[in-house]
Amino acid sequence: MIAKLFKRFSVFSLFLSLLILSFLSYLYSDLEMLWLSFQSRILNFLIILGLLIMTINSVRRIFKFSKFENRFHYYLLTYPLIVFSFPVELFDIRILLSSTLFFNGWASFREYVDSKSTISSSASLNKLLDSTLLITFSAAIFYENIFFLCFPLIAMIFSKKSINRQEFGIIFLTPIIILFTLCQLLLALEFDSFFFSSLLSEYYFSFSNTFDISLLYEKIDLLIILSLFIISIMLGNKSKIDYDARTLEYDGLVYSAIILLVLGFSNSQSGMLLHYLSLPLAYYSNRVFVISNNTYIANFLVILLTISFLLFNFV
Numbered sequence: 001m002i003a004k005l006f007k008r009f010s011v012f013s014l015f016l017s018l019l020i021l022s023f024l025s026y027l028y029s030d031l032e033m034l035w036l037s038f039q040s041r042i043l044n045f046l047i048i049l050g051l052l053i054m055t056i057n058s059v060r061r062i063f064k065f066s067k068f069e070n071r072f073h074y075y076l077l078t079y080p081l082i083v084f085s086f087p088v089e090l091f092d093i094r095i096l097l098s099s100t101l102f103f104n105g106w107a108s109f110r111e112y113v114d115s116k117s118t119i120s121s122s123a124s125l126n127k128l129l130d131s132t133l134l135i136t137f138s139a140a141i142f143y144e145n146i147f148f149l150c151f152p153l154i155a156m157i158f159s160k161k162s163i164n165r166q167e168f169g170i171i172f173l174t175p176i177i178i179l180f181t182l183c184q185l186l187l188a189l190e191f192d193s194f195f196f197s198s199l200l201s202e203y204y205f206s207f208s209n210t211f212d213i214s215l216l217y218e219k220i221d222l223l224i225i226l227s228l229f230i231i232s233i234m235l236g237n238k239s240k241i242d243y244d245a246r247t248l249e250y251d252g253l254v255y256s257a258i259i260l261l262v263l264g265f266s267n268s269q270s271g272m273l274l275h276y277l278s279l280p281l282a283y284y285s286n287r288v289f290v291i292s293n294n295t296y297i298a299n300f301l302v303i304l305l306t307i308s309f310l311l312f313n314f315v
Helices: 011-028 041-064 075-084 093-115 121-139 143-157 165-189 220-235 243-265 271-290 295-314
Strands: none
Touching: 011 041, 011 075, 041 075, 041 093, 041 271, 075 220, 075 271, 075 295, 093 121, 093 143, 093 243, 093 271, 121 143, 121 165, 143 165, 143 243, 220 271, 220 295, 243 271, 271 295
16 A cells, blocks of 8 residues: 555655655745755755755654654654745755754654653753754744744753753753854854844835635645644644653643744744644644554545645646
């Protein structure tokens, strides 16, 4: 069956996933690009492909510790198709880079939560430091991204184990030191115009009184992905996962809800901003594949996504 191709991590599933991501990167490299672009389309292609591969690897790392889906690899198909469904008029590599940094930071934090009680405290804190550094570097691109540090903090506050002074120090002192140092260094090198931008001003954000997410259902293939996302949330995770893993899932839902609220109440309907939702869409929609041991459901969903991908992008 076709779903078996992506159920396991194999040469074939990896090759097909990379093939779709390569094709997507090639299309993106032909768009008008902001912030960082080269004369050579090959260099643009390689940068975009590298960032997409980093994101899909962060999906793999999160699933590895999800206590639920570490045996299934349907994300190798769902993530490329989700990104392919985004309506993008021009390509802002800052958004892809900052979202990639945050997602990899969240993956490191997920590993930190899992290793907190199993290895030495110093090694465990290294994972938290990695997570904080990655999110801080994303804030050096758009300073609003510093808000993303709230999600690891909330997860630790509601964790089974109380948050200690070292963790507080890493989360609060590290961003201050890094951002101050980067700011001074960039000013000295006269690169300050490339960093510390405002996402709200760059995309001319203004907020309305009506909630409108038509951007998400104007494309049928994106609407299908959104439907899988909603179904996954409604069904919930009925497997026996520990308290911290469930807390992290709720944390991810809060993140998704905030991004959707910002997009819904904003008058700036840029499809590029949907990249901030790529990982949660891949994670939660992927759960629908494994809600039942019946392989027919997985096959139906794989065929549905494949047909919608081909039909609404190339016909």
